[in-house]
Amino acid sequence: MRIEVAATLRDAASLFWRNILWLYVDFFAAAVMALTLYLVFFPMQAIDVIFYGVVPSGIFYIVNPYSILSSLTFAFVTVGVTKRLWRRAGMTAPPGPFGLQSWIPIFVLALLIDHLLFPALLLFLIPGLFLSALTTVLTPVLVLEQRGWQAPPRAIELVAAHISPLMMIWAVILVPWVFLMFAGSSGPPESGATITLGALWWREVLDSMHWPIFSAFATCIVVTVYKRLLEIEGGPSGEDLDNIFR
Secondary structure, three states, rough: OOOOHHHHHHHHHHEEEHHHHHHHHHHHHHHHHHHHHHHHHHHHHHHHHHOOOOOOOOHHHHHHHHHHHHHHHHHHHHHHHHHHHHHHOOOOOOOOOOOOOOOOHHHHHHHHHHHHHHHHHOOOOOHHHHHHHHOOOOOHHOOOOOOOHOOOOOOOHHHHHHHHHHHHHHHHHHHHHHHHHHHOOOOOOOOOOOOHHHHHHHHHHHHHHHHHHHHHHHHHHHHHHHHHHHHHHOOOOHHHHHHHHH
């Protein structure tokens, strides 16, 4: 048995529409928090980079505080969202609070995947879709199974036979995402133009109001695929999933 593209998207869309309000609020709050932290701790750099479009060096992307803050903030929020969606999908509630040994691999792997995926999607769409497919269930394995550093091989094992349909599933959401990234980019401001931190904050918040929709639907895809892969694997379901989580 393999992942079916149409059925997976249908189930993910159903999960999305049933939970759209709180999903949007959670991911919108994550975006606002990352932006706020960046403006508070790196105000001059934020104006140079966001408003003027100045990139200090070629390796700036790797050490960009904004991308790092965004990755960590969204990773933190996605943990709670994944647990809640799993319960909303009718499955057993995962374990309680995480320890440090669980959070460290979550944050480190989030930074690594985000910093590989973003340029792969913008510069080379097919490799980006392949990486998305390969890491589809990494978050559920980290959060629900709490595999720690063993999560990547477990996640790859689950999706190995389903890369092609997963790439098609991710194309549905990531191709429009890439298009909007390019379409929404603006040129440099007029010579002599200035902006305050408050005005920059409001501009970026208003400009980013559609992005949480993508994050929310992507997370619904992840949870839907993970649930389906467990069924295909022939593993337990319902309350018996406690055995996986321990």
